[in-house]
Amino acid sequence: MHAICCLGNPGPQYAQTRHNVGFLVADLLATRHRIDLRRHRFRSVFGRGKIGARDVIVFKPQTFMNDSGDAAWRIAQFFKIPRENFIVVYDDMALELGTIRLRPGGSDAGHRGLRSVAETLHTTDIARLRLGVSSPPAGMDARAWVLSPFRPVERERVEDMVARGAEALEWWLAEGIESAMNQFNG
Numbered sequence: 001m002h003a004i005c006c007l008g009n010p011g012p013q014y015a016q017t018r019h020n021v022g023f024l025v026a027d028l029l030a031t032r033h034r035i036d037l038r039r040h041r042f043r044s045v046f047g048r049g050k051i052g053a054r055d056v057i058v059f060k061p062q063t064f065m066n067d068s069g070d071a072a073w074r075i076a077q078f079f080k081i082p083r084e085n086f087i088v089v090y091d092d093m094a095l096e097l098g099t100i101r102l103r104p105g106g107s108d109a110g111h112r113g114l115r116s117v118a119e120t121l122h123t124t125d126i127a128r129l130r131l132g133v134s135s136p137p138a139g140m141d142a143r144a145w146v147l148s149p150f151r152p153v154e155r156e157r158v159e160d161m162v163a164r165g166a167e168a169l170e171w172w173l174a175e176g177i178e179s180a181m182n183q184f185n186g
Contacts, residue, residue, distance in 0.1 A: 003057045003081045004029065004169055005072050007090040007113040009147075010062045018133040019065060019146040021158065022089040025131070025165040026060050032166060042074035054173045057081070065113040069120030076121060087127040087172060088117050089165065091146060095132025098157040100165050102172065102181045103128050127177050131165055 006026035007019075014020050030037045035049035035058055046059035057079055061071030076086060090113055095101060105125035108115040118124045136145030150158050164184065172180040 001055045001057065001079050001081055002085040002173055003059065003072075003075055003079065003087070005068070005075070005086065005088045005117065006058065006060050007065055007068050007088065007117075008060060009064050010060075014147065016149045017147050018091050018150065021091045021131045021133060021162065023060050024158075024162045025089050025129075025169070026058050028162055029166045029169060030058055042078060043071040044075060046075065051170055052174050056173065066116055068113045069116030069118070072117045073120040083121065083123055083125060084127075086121070087129060087169065087177075088114055089129045089169070090114055090131065091133045092130040093133055093135045093142060093146065095130055095134070097132050097134040097154060098161045099132035100161060100168060101130045101132075101185055102168055102177060103130070104177045104181075127172065129165055129168055129172075131161055 006022035008023035009019055030047055033049055033051050035047040037045055037047040037058060039046050043063050044059040044061050046057055048057055057075060059075055061068040063071055090111060094109065104127055107124060108118055114128065118126060136142055168180055168184040171183055
């Protein structure tokens, strides 16, 4: 079993914000593979299904971003997901809008949602898919930036990034993190 933990904030007021780009990837992946994301348990909305030959859990923690680790821990414990079969999908202000990057582990680089997951799973060796949302304009607070919606002129780049993010996860499941990094980190 593999787990895809897509970070965001619950509630319609956050649905199209930069912080919720992970949720957009979850929704697209679920649609592509007919995974019903309507089950509520483990402080998450989740679904089980198959992507290629792999059994997967796709989930969106329903805690706020900074407490995502509790939901991740509950899923990992209940389904007995080994760390090497777990990936976290989240927004990253250090990457230009539309850029995606896969990593096998490492520091949280200040992302509180990833930090929460790493702390509750007791490891920084968690695969991650970073989705670029760009840094805030001069004078704008980072929190306000990530909680702001994408502008209409950004929608096409966001949709492309979300689609490539879903493809990268499919590749990760089929071929592993190193192969996915070689394919998508260009």
